[in-house]
Amino acid sequence: MGIPEEIRKVERPANTVVVAYGKDKDKYAVRSRIGCRNIDGRRVPVEGPIIGHIINGEYVPIDEKQRVSESPVDIKDWANIEFVTYCSSDLLDELCEVYHRDDALKLYCMAVLRVCYHGIKDDELKDAYDNSFLSEMYPGVALSRNTVSEFHKDVGKTYSKIVEYMRNRVAKLQESHHLVIDGTLKSDESIVNSLSNYSRKARTKGTRDISVLYAYDVETREPVCSKIYPGNMLDIVAFKDFLNTNRISKGLIIADKGFTVKAANQVFADNPELHYLLPLKRDAALIDHYGMYQFEMSLDGNPQIVCRKAKINNERKWLYSFRDASKAANEEYAYLQKNKDDYDPKDHEARREEFGTIVFESDYDCPCELIYKAYEERWLIEMVFRYYKDVNEFDETRVHSDYSVISSEFVCFLSSIISSRILKRFDSAKSLDNLSYGKSMAVLERAKKVRIDGKWNLVRLTVKDSEILTDLGLIPDVITVKNPRGRPRKNKP
Incomplete structure (x- = not known):
């Protein structure tokens, strides 16, 4: 009725x-x-x-x-949540292509909170959610300590959904775009998961690690897919598996010096649109044979960088070499400082032509400018790696099972995508030129909204903070009314 x-x-x-x-x-x-x-x-x-x-x-x-x-919370963080969700709302749509809407919302909200509150633990998510505008945008998302713990396990158990999500992103990659594949190690001292193991760097770090491989789009400057491996797995084995699992069949793979083409020969043979770019060691015979230190021209837009391109005889392969004058000066200075007590002029002269150089081998015929851009853009993904390189965001009592680690790293991957997009937006905002990423996020966190009489109102901000929010498109342009200089005139009696 x-x-x-x-x-x-x-x-x-x-x-x-x-x-x-x-x-x-x-x-x-x-x-x-x-x-x-x-x-x-x-x-x-x-x-x-x-x-x-x-x-x-x-x-x-x-x-x-x-x-x-x-009582409900009446003062909530607004600008950081508003900006982060503005940069990443399409990720929720991507997640909904694979997951149930409720599960997609949990994953998305966890990723947003990790971006907004760097280093947040899983048992702190609910408080952060309740005290931020995320709970107003997406109400009713369950993020309690026990709920998140069980959710991590469930997400890890349904690993095929993560693979499907990664493959969907790879499939959307434009043919003209170029991939960077890189990896990082994360400390994980748990004794109850098989992913944590001693890596090649364990002796220097003194920790067990898990290995994370990322594929990164140079043009969009954001991660495309990722996968985690045991810390003691060989790079070559992980590299080959990474390509096959994520169905990477096109693009330019930029690998570290530890990778060899032979290990992935079959993958490249099966995928003719997939090309590689490998940096050579400075003592490689190919460098002397083709005179790669005899530079021919400077890069467009980078006059301090000279380059050379040469085709390898009887093979569909090319060599690309570059020399950065500023890096060369820094390397030579470091060499002289290191050898000031045992200086050898002959050794110095032999090494001088190598300072500031890098040489690549590739099966891809393209301008030198594209090769250099593809390699140099790695700084952004390296920054993202460092930002999420801490131990998985469990609290100290949480069991680091394989399932939980897989799920947590998936959330970190989503956070990495969001952070990459935020960095691009920060780069285009002139008001943030002198602020680091962390300080810029702190400015956004200061901009809160207060609920009075059922309506949310932005708190009063400094002129500088208001200009930053305006620059990022969060609030309309602020009109500052300047007071006249000097003391006001007195009326004569």
Whole structure:
């Protein structure tokens, strides 16, 4: 039986709904609405607590005052959440292509919170969610300590969904774009997962590690896919498996000096649109044979960098060499400092032509400018690697099972995509030229919203912070009214 029209027309607070209760459903309570949830494409309201009743045709609010511990939060972080979600809302759509909407929301919200609050632990997610505007944008997302723990295990167990998500991103890669493949090690001292093991760097670091391989789009400057491996797995083995698992069949693979083409020969043979770019050691015989230190021209837009390109005889392979004058000066200075007590002029002269140089071998015929750009753009992914290189964001009591590690690294991957996009936006904002990534995020965190009379209002900001928010498109342009200089004139009697 529906609510009578005369009851529904009784004046009551906005964003409320009338519900019938009692044995005969002849009593009427008023509930607040705290948001909406998207279920299978339908926006379903989320109802809050009862705030009053309709008695004798009038709305009567509940007199009992709510305890502050039970009251809703009225001051929430806004700008950081608004900016991060603006940069990444399409990721939620991508996740929904693979996961149920509720699971996709959990993964997305966890990734957003890790970006906004660097180093946050899993048992801190709920507080951060409740105290930020994320709970207003996406209400009703369960992020309690136990829920997140079980959710990590469930996501890790359904690993095929992660693979499907990665493959979807690879499939969307434009043919003209170029991939960088790189890896990093993360410390993981857990003894209950098979991924944690001693890596080649364990002796110097003194820790067990897991290995993470990333594929990175040079043009969009963001990660495309990733996969984790045991810390003691050989780079070559991981590299070959990474290509096969993620179905990477086109693009330019830029690998480290530890990789060899022979290990992935079959992969390249099966995928003719997949090319490689490998840096050579400075004592490689090919460098002397083809005179790669005899540079021919400077790079367009980079006059301090000279380059040379040469084709390898009887093979569809090319060599590309570059020399950066500023790097050469720094390397020579470091060499002289290191050998100041044992200087050898002959050794110095022999090494001088190598300072500031890098030489690549590739099966891809293209301009030198493209090769150098593809390699130099690695700085951004290296920065993202360092930013998420700490131990997985579990609290100290959380069990580091294989499932949980796989899930947590997937969330880190999503956070890495978001961070890459944020860095690009920060680069284009002139007001942030002198601020680091961390300080820029701190400015956004200061911009909160306060709820008064049911409406959210931005707190008062300094002129500088307002200019930054305007530059990022978060608020309209601020018109500053300047006071006239000097003391005001006094009226003569």
